[in-house]
Amino acid sequence: MNKQMHTKTFKIFTLGCKVNQWESAFFRTALEDMGWEEAREDPCGLAIVNTCIVTQKASHQSRQAIRRFIRENPGALVVAAGCYAQVYPEELGEIEGLDMIIGNTLKYALPELVSMRGPRDRPQLFVKPFAGRVPLEPLEVKNFAERTRAYLKVQDGCETFCSYCIVPRARGPYRSLELDHVLWSLEGLADQGFKEVVLTGIHLGKYGVDLHQETDLAGLLAEIGKRQFPLRIRLSSLEPGEINDAIIEMVASEPWLCRHFHVPLQSGDARVLKAMGRTYSPEDYRSLILKIREKVPLAAIGADVMVGFPFEGEKEFQNTLKLAKSLPVSYLHVFPYSPRKGTPAEKLGNPIPPDVVKQRARCMRDLGLRKRADFWNLCVGIEFEVLVEKWEEEHPPVVQGLTDNYLSVRFPSHCNPGEMTRLLLRKEYLDVEEAENTFHP
Incomplete structure (x- = not known):
């Protein structure tokens, strides 16, 4: 070689x-x-x-x-x-x-x-082992594949050890980017002309648990808000137990914070959730989603749903389907259980037949499409701020963009990629192909 x-x-x-x-x-x-x-x-x-x-x-x-x-x-x-x-x-x-x-x-x-x-x-x-909870080093990133939206990793690591998940072994313990470094990075991205930054992490809701100064995700957002950066902030996936009233209130009241929550559900059955090592009940999840919808009526609320976990019989699946149907979620990210070598769930046995898993996934994805359509209809006739992402057609000019509440739209406009514009939402502006390929930020 x-x-x-x-x-x-x-x-x-x-x-x-x-x-x-x-x-x-x-x-x-x-x-x-x-x-x-x-x-x-x-x-x-x-x-x-x-x-x-x-x-x-x-x-x-x-x-x-x-x-x-x-x-x-x-x-x-x-x-x-x-x-x-x-x-x-x-x-x-x-x-x-x-x-x-x-x-x-x-x-x-x-x-x-x-x-x-x-x-x-x-x-x-x-390859070497992780060294423990060591704060992340600030790194300058200038070149994103997407030219209009940037990502900023403010947290890494997971210590939850869900029974099916290999991520803690791959990503190590909780580590956060110091507050000053987050603000420095956001200032740099704003100077580069980005209009949206997605705050991301392996376990974003645990931001700050490893830092010497007392702070958490809500505190980080409050400090970001004080700086009045010329960009909007989107949050990536947050665990149900880590979305508190302070975060919900900020999303409801701060125009720079995107009205978008992605909240993993995984299962709507209490027994399956316990076997997964998840730390909430179906009732806890329901209460949280209803609270978000009440406080932020036009928020996009996405959910991860796993089908085919060991011991998920027809009754357990129907419990998940029933819960998902009853909730005002905006879209579903559905995926089949995948055993990973070295995880506790690998040893559970009792695998679900592949054809049953496929049928359940298809059923849940169909529900997700209906939920997406319901959310779109809820938003029609309302004006939104849209970040133009790319040109679709030149003559006549048609662009693709993203609303703050995560609707992918195609509409006539002379705006250039990277610019913000106001758009009165019409049903024909739905970017169906892009919407079906969109899961979470």
Whole structure:
């Protein structure tokens, strides 16, 4: 495997969550600062796959992407980074043609590590254990794949250890970005012209638990509000027990804070929730969603729903379906249970037949589409602020944009991508194709 990089060009393929998207943007920024250039179509000298292992499908897609990069970029230095590399490096080490495996603990050294690469017969391994609750380092990120919206990772790590989830092993303990560094990063993104920033984290609601100064997510938002940045803030997924009255009241009253909550449900059955290691009841979840809808009537409320978890019989599934039907949620992100090696749920046995899982997923997704249509109808005839994201057609001019409450719209406009505009919502403005592919921020 004696490869030499013949050009200082790179490609990055990213799987998984918005935290991964942010980290790939860091790779892009750091490499360009070191004189690298991102390749578009031609083969490159450096190919990076930022991997995901949250499900078996994500793991499979990660391996596929690595093999495709090896095949399409002969002679390139091929790197597998991220969660798969952190937890199962030995599996990746079996892929012929892979040069480097870099786990999450050393991911931020990737730009320097690839420059030091020498000839090897086996993939070079850069993986080490997590060092504990160490605050995140501030990193400058300038180059996002999306030119109009930016992401800012303010938190990393998870210590919840749900029985089905491999993420705590991949991401380590809670770590937060110091308040001053968050504000510095937001100022930099505003100076670059971004009009929306998504605050993201592996367990965003735990922001601040590891910091010396007493703060939490609500406190962070209050400090952001004082700065009056010329941009709007969107929150990524928050656990049910971490959305308090202060956060709801801020979303209801502050125009710079997007009216959007993504709140994982997973199951609407108490027995299944307990087996999953979730810390709330169906009644707790119902009360929270109804409170959000009461306080923020036009908020988008999304929910994750898992189907096919061990012991989810027909009764348990119907309990979930009944709860989801009864709630004023705006969309559902539905996914089948995927056993992950090394998790407690892997040992539960009692697997649900695949055809039953598919049928349940189809049923729940159909409900999600109806919920989305109901929410759209609720918003028709109301004026919203829209961030224009891209041109769809030039003659006549049609653009695609996103409202603060997470509606993807297509409408006639002369605005350029990155600009804000006011839009009186009409039914024909719904971007159906984009809406069906949208899950959470």
